[in-house]
Amino acid sequence: MTTDVLKKVPVREQDAKVRATNFEEVCLGYNKEEAMCEAARCINCKNAQCIKGCPVAIDIPGFIEKVKEGDIAAAYQVISEASALPAVCGRVCPQESQCEGKCIRGIKGEPISIGKLERFVADWARENDVKPEGAKEKKNKRVAVIGSGPAGLTCAGDLAKMGYDVTIFEALHEPGGVLVYGIPEFRLPKQDVVAKEIENVKALGVKIETNVVVGKSVTIDELLTEEGFDAVFIGSGAGLPKFMGIPGEQALGVFSANEYLTRSNLMKAFDEASNTPIMHGKKVAVVGGGNVAMDAARTALRLGAEVHIVYRRSEEELPARVEEVHHAKEEGIIFDLLTNPTEILEDENGWVSGMKCVRMELGEPDASGRRRPVVIEGSEFVMEVDTVIMSLGTSPNPLISSTTKGLEVNKYKCIVAEEDFGKTTKEGVYAGGDAVTGAATVSLAMGAGKAAAKGIDAYLSGK
Numbered sequence: 001m002t003t004d005v006l007k008k009v010p011v012r013e014q015d016a017k018v019r020a021t022n023f024e025e026v027c028l029g030y031n032k033e034e035a036m037c038e039a040a041r042c043i044n045c046k047n048a049q050c051i052k053g054c055p056v057a058i059d060i061p062g063f064i065e066k067v068k069e070g071d072i073a074a075a076y077q078v079i080s081e082a083s084a085l086p087a088v089c090g091r092v093c094p095q096e097s098q099c100e101g102k103c104i105r106g107i108k109g110e111p112i113s114i115g116k117l118e119r120f121v122a123d124w125a126r127e128n129d130v131k132p133e134g135a136k137e138k139k140n141k142r143v144a145v146i147g148s149g150p151a152g153l154t155c156a157g158d159l160a161k162m163g164y165d166v167t168i169f170e171a172l173h174e175p176g177g178v179l180v181y182g183i184p185e186f187r188l189p190k191q192d193v194v195a196k197e198i199e200n201v202k203a204l205g206v207k208i209e210t211n212v213v214v215g216k217s218v219t220i221d222e223l224l225t226e227e228g229f230d231a232v233f234i235g236s237g238a239g240l241p242k243f244m245g246i247p248g249e250q251a252l253g254v255f256s257a258n259e260y261l262t263r264s265n266l267m268k269a270f271d272e273a274s275n276t277p278i279m280h281g282k283k284v285a286v287v288g289g290g291n292v293a294m295d296a297a298r299t300a301l302r303l304g305a306e307v308h309i310v311y312r313r314s315e316e317e318l319p320a321r322v323e324e325v326h327h328a329k330e331e332g333i334i335f336d337l338l339t340n341p342t343e344i345l346e347d348e349n350g351w352v353s354g355m356k357c358v359r360m361e362l363g364e365p366d367a368s369g370r371r372r373p374v375v376i377e378g379s380e381f382v383m384e385v386d387t388v389i390m391s392l393g394t395s396p397n398p399l400i401s402s403t404t405k406g407l408e409v410n411k412y413k414c415i416v417a418e419e420d421f422g423k424t425t426k427e428g429v430y431a432g433g434d435a436v437t438g439a440a441t442v443s444l445a446m447g448a449g450k451a452a453a454k455g456i457d458a459y460l461s462g463k
Contacts (some may be wrong), residue, residue, distance in 0.1 A: 006109025009038040011116050016330035020301055023185045023270050026327060027091070030113075032072070035120040038228070039067035042112050043328035045104050050114060053102035055447025056089075056154070058082040060099060060114055067117055076125040079118060084157030084187065084201055085150060085179075085446065087193045090119025091441040092183060126196050134204045141460045144169060144229040146214045149177020150442045151235030151433025153201050154449030155178035155456075162457055167229075174266065177237050177444070178434075181266040182258070184295050186302070190265070205209040220407070224428055230370065230463070231428045231456045234415060236447055238394040238434035244287070248344030249390075253279060253352035255287070257296040257391035266297050279389030281305045285355055287341055288391030289313070290368040292439075294324040296389045297333050305427035307333045308383070312340040312360050312373045313355050338362070340373065342380070344388055355383045388423060394439045414438055421455025430455050 003009055012028040013019075019026050030038065035206045042064045050060040059078050066075035067261040079086045095101075095115035103111035110342040123132075141164050145156045148170040156166045174180055179194045188194060202208065214220065214236070241256030243249055260278070263269040269278035284300040286293050289311035301307045309328070311318060314337050318325055329335070336357075359379035362371035401409045408425040415424060415431040422430040432448025434440055 003037045003041060005041050005105075005360075006361060008041075008110045008113045009034050011113065016327075016332075019145065019186065021300055024107075025189055026289060029117055029123060029219075030120045032070070032120075032124070033205055036070060037068055038113050039261035041063045042068070043105060047275050048100040048347050049104060050112075053098040053100075054082075054300075055098065055368040055443045056083050058099075058118075063121065063208075064112065064114075064117060067121060072121055072124045073128070073130050075121045076130050077133065079121060083446065084132070084154050085197050085442075086118050087122035087186065087197055088150070088179060089274065089397070089443055089446070090115050090117075090122055091188050091193070094441055105237070106154060107137060109165050122197075126192075132231060132417065133161075134198055135161050136218050137163055138165070139163040139167065141230045142167070142228060142232045143224045143233065143456060143460075144227070145233045145235060146220075147177055147235040147237055147433075148198070149169075149235060149237050149433065149445065149451040150173035151237075151435075151445040151452075152177065152233065153198065153369055154446040155233045155235060155432065155453045156206045156449075157204055157429075158450055158453035159199045159456060160201070160206045162381060162453070164457075166205070166461070167207045167209060169214055169218075170208060170210045171213045171236075172266065173210050173261060175208050175210060181262040182262065182295070184265055184299050185270065186298065189294070204449050213399070215403040219425075220400065220404045230460055231355065231430065232432040233402060233422070233449070233456060234424070234429065234435055235425075235433045235445070235452075236396065236435045237437045237445075238396045238414075240395045240397045240413075241390065241424030242392045242394060243390050244341065244392065246341060246343055248346055248352075250345050251346045251352045251388075253281070253386055254344060254390065255351075255389045257278065257286070257292045257372055259317060260296055260389050261292070261299065264303075278303065279387050281385070284308070284387040284389060284397060285310050285341075285383060285385045286389045286391055288393075289318040289320055290391060290393070291320045291324055293391035294320045294328050296391055298328055298331060300387070300389065301331055301333060305387070308336050308340050308385070309333060310336045310357065311353075312336055313370065316364060317370050322422050338373065338402065340375070341388075345382065352386055352388055353384075355385050355388060357381055357383055361377045392432070396435045396438070400435075417452075418455075421458065423455055423459075428459065430459075
């Protein structure tokens with residue numbers, strides 16, 4: 001196979017018309033020949049900027065060099081030194097703004113498809129039963145990790161490799177956090193990818209206890225004083241949805257994206273054999289423009305609806321990944337941009353019958369640096385919909401912070417923690433991911449889990 005060094009090796013995908021009717025993975029990834037061709041485009045920079053763009057600091061030129069040589073098992077071990085979830089990251093990380101955004105090859109031509117190469121290596125390792133290497137020696141110290149999402153799994157995996165005895169406490173009945181309840185099957189297969197990566201973390205010696213709601217079943221203080229843990233990491237995510245506060249938001253047929261996606265993903269409502277009910281709307285409005293909004297919209301489409309993304313700014317300001325917006329458009333989702341809901345209308349039985357909206361125009365930039373949307377007077381109109389999904393971001397559940405003495409939170413109910421090592425205001429307690437930052441990306445949560453593992457190791461080594 002010959003390649004143009006300035007252009008990425010194209011990646012195979014399901015046809016848009018076919019995939020819009022199923023929940024199978026959209027992107028089909030590289031085979032070995034394609035991966036080796038793409039790897040050959042890498043110029044193996046001495047001062048590799050891509051590593052600086054990676055929240056978990058994978059040795060990217062190192063693993064790509066091994067792919068170039070065809071030694072995929074060695075490439076996997078290079079990645080595993082830094083990342084516990086390569087098959088996940090290869091699929092859902094925003095590479096375009098992180099590693100690939102910094103790629104030197106991208107100055108002239110297209111950057112290296114780092115994410116697709118990482119995915120290929122991780123998938124190859126899974127198919128060939130290659131496991132990450134565990135700790136050489138054990139330390140006689142116990143760490144509790146709260147939450148089994150990307151932050152918790154990363155922190156637990158890194159601590160286990162250092163030799164600590166780690167137990168993860170997960171509130172839901174299945175581990176994976178946002179990886180299982182938030183991201184749809186067609187972006188991130190649950191059994192073949194997420195469950196297998198979690199098995200790899202368990203293979204390092206990490207124990208996972210499900211159905212444990214920290215703050216109810218047990219408190220952090222009890223973990224430290226009665227259960228014999230020497231340190232605690234809080235990676236409990238941000239699962240509390242936000243709403244607009246407009247009239248009619250309590251109508252039947254209005255959902256948070258969180259609930260809607262949890263029903264479909266974790267509770268398998270997309271599967272006809274599942275007992276979990278889910279709204280099969282005919283015309284659905286998804287309010288918001290982030291990745292979660294795209295996930296909810298593309299799920300509703302696959303469940304048979306005509307779907308509209310309603311967003312108050314223009315396409316340029318959409319916070320979702322370009323790839324996700326592209327996929328959504330290909331599948332037939334309608335984008336109603338510069339549009340803002342003002343009221344949800346109900347029929348006589350309390351169900352959604354429509355949504356009042358106004359047109360917007362962009363004014364001067366606001367504090368976020370984006371141009372502020374301003375209402376166009378006299379532009380009101382009614383959108384006929386029977387389902388509204390609110391995707392306006394999430395914040396941390398205050399259960400843990402409200403039941404833990406000495407744990408400081410900010411005005412957004414996010415836990416206050418030092419960025420470098422995740423140290424909180426309570427001794428022996430560290431935190432990271434969405435519980436600290438509010439809703440962000442999988443890779444940033446993993447970076448925070450990694451930093452906290454270093455912080456916990458330094459703390460316990462000094463005791």
